[in-house]
Amino acid sequence: MNKKDKIIQQFLAHDLLITKYKLKKNQLPNSLKAAKDSEVPIIKAIALMVDALESGQVVTDVTLRTLINNYLNEAAI
């Protein structure tokens, strides 16, 4: 398991996903790739952030915001 997978697993273990978003444990992806493929906006948004911040490249606030907001705004429609 690589570092990105470990990190996303830490985030996806949060209770909020189960209590508020009504996700079941087996619905939670166990890798970054699986999370990026998720149709659950919050999971995919988290995955996009982990992917960006662990890319090893400099990601500015604006770039990250554009990436996440574009996805979420579109996903929300």
Next chain:
Amino acid sequence: MIIEKVILENYLCYYGKKIIELSNGLNIILGENGEGKTKFYEAIEWLFQGNNQNLAVLVSKKAIHEHQVGEEFKVSVSVAFKLGSEKYIISKSFLNKKLKDGSIEPYNYSVEGIEESSNGERSQVDGKVLLDQIFPVQIRRYSMFKGESELDIFNNDDALINLINHFSDAKYFDKYAIRSTYLREQSDRAVESSVKLDKKNIQVYKGLEEEISALERKRHGLVTLTNLNEAEIQRLEQSIQEASKYVQNASDLEIYNKRIKKLEDEIARLMSLIDEGYTTKLFDENWINIYFEQYLSEYSKKVSLLSSKRRKEQSDYDTEIGIRLGEKKAKADLLNNAIPLPINVPSKLHMEEMLKDEICKVCNRDAKKGSEAYEFMYSRLKEYIDSQLTTDPSDEMQAQSLFHFDYTSKLVQLSSSHEDNLKTVRNVKEEMRDLFEFNDQRKNEILDLQQKLEAEIENRNNILGNSKLAADKLSDVLLNYTSWQNELKSCNTDHLNNINQLKNLDSELKSKKEEKNKIDLKSAKSFLLKTRDILTDIAKIFHDTKELKFEEFIQGLEKKANIFFKKINVNSFTGKIVITRKQYGNKNALTINLYEDDKPFFTPNQALETSKHIAVLFAISEIASEAHEELYPMIFDAPISSFGENKAGEFLNLIYETQNQKILLIKDFIINDKKTDKLTVKKEFDKVKRHKAFMISLKRPFDSESLKTIDSQFISL
């Protein structure tokens, strides 16, 4: 990673080249004070952290002395490391030239690094870079400790942050927390901007924003205040707990002190009443005359008798004088009471002439020899001639008194005077009796009070005997204790108020936010709201995860620390190490306390305190090793001074079991024979498990007043 070898050359008390080869386990270096133990530690410290300032003070005085003017020599500290199959040497050195005045000029300071690959190939690299690469500074920070006080690494605010940053997973989540907060704030603004497009909302919305902002500022301030108050409560509880073991004593002591003071005052008052100036009173107040009356009485009788006798004698004498005077007067009467002529009239010559001529030439009549007239003249002349030879006894008696000195009268007067004074003398006996009775009564009272005082002092001594503090300090403790109790009461009240205020603020904030949210929901674009909701949740997930990692790290540290702590203090009371995290504003801080039955135990002895710090350090070392997947050496100079040899032995046996390399410099287990000035190692040291042991000692003989003769050496044991 291990330190294989340390090479010192002309560094302070190490003259020439001195090499110590260490094991990869526990290395114990014994050394008496002043033999070079700490200088060895400082040499390594200089290599790792030192700079090129004040190089001259690092030079061995013996080396300076042994070299000729103009000669050059090197001072260096080198450490050979082994990391896996790779070997590295890091050296810090400088050259010195001896000048004419006997001083030296240091130059050519350098830090060199040598890498040696597994096939033995060597290459020279930057020593500083190499050091940071193989022994990172954040690891070194938790690897070297001098003395017991340095073991408490959490005594500064940045310690926790450094620790977390270097060894905790929490650091990975920092950037997520920061970025997600930014995104949430931006989404908030997007929603707000959307809402503000509807002009009828602007006024209400702005008002709500301002209120929320003000409430949040207030809340932030209150949270900081609450945390500070909590810290103050903890400090006071600690102080009170420390004082509590004395305070019952202190309270009792205060009572005993008051009682003792009262008794002492009363004794002092009674003693001041006692008048035992008996010698003074003997003379100044006539006490010596206590039996004077009976002597005076006897004296008076004698004087009276004497006086009576004297008067009688005087009377007899006076009578005789009287008789003589009477006779004289009778003779005068015979001359018809005429006043007789002076005895020398007629003169002697005329009288002799008249007797020769047998004529009384006074009355011009014959006075024949044998006649009455002749005889009268003849007796008259004889009377005159006799008067020239003797005096009249009656005149003589009259001229001199019977007693030349009036002693008797004086004695009578003295007697009379003493009689007058008898009244005061008669009181002496009574005065003496009264005074002796008074003094005796006071003495009895004092004796009684002194017995009570002794009992009170004994009770106080029992209190002091049960206390580690001196009496005056116990009184201070009581004063502080009372004031701390009052402060604690006030702090607890403040704390309750703060908590209530926080609840009210939270409720108010929630209400305002809901109010604002209603407007958002009515007016903002729905997709913006959904995006904001998700970003708010992501921010929460990221923050919570970071906090969770933080907590996990602390729990892990606490768990590991307690395992070491129990091992160090096997079979003795330890309590439990509890690491608590506190937040002051944006700052985190850790407090490490010992708990006993879920309550802080603030007053451990020094050995327990030291073992607590060492346990935490070992735990950190283990965490560091896990984080970097490498074991690092730990070097301690005199870390267990308070332990005592038995506990030191147990401690060293525990260290022996730990994995990473440890170099301990201690002064235990050495016997210094004062007569022979010979250092030997105690037999007890044989029982101490170790991988290698050395003794640092100065080469004998040396002049304790001349550094030129000082040369420390490593002796392998």
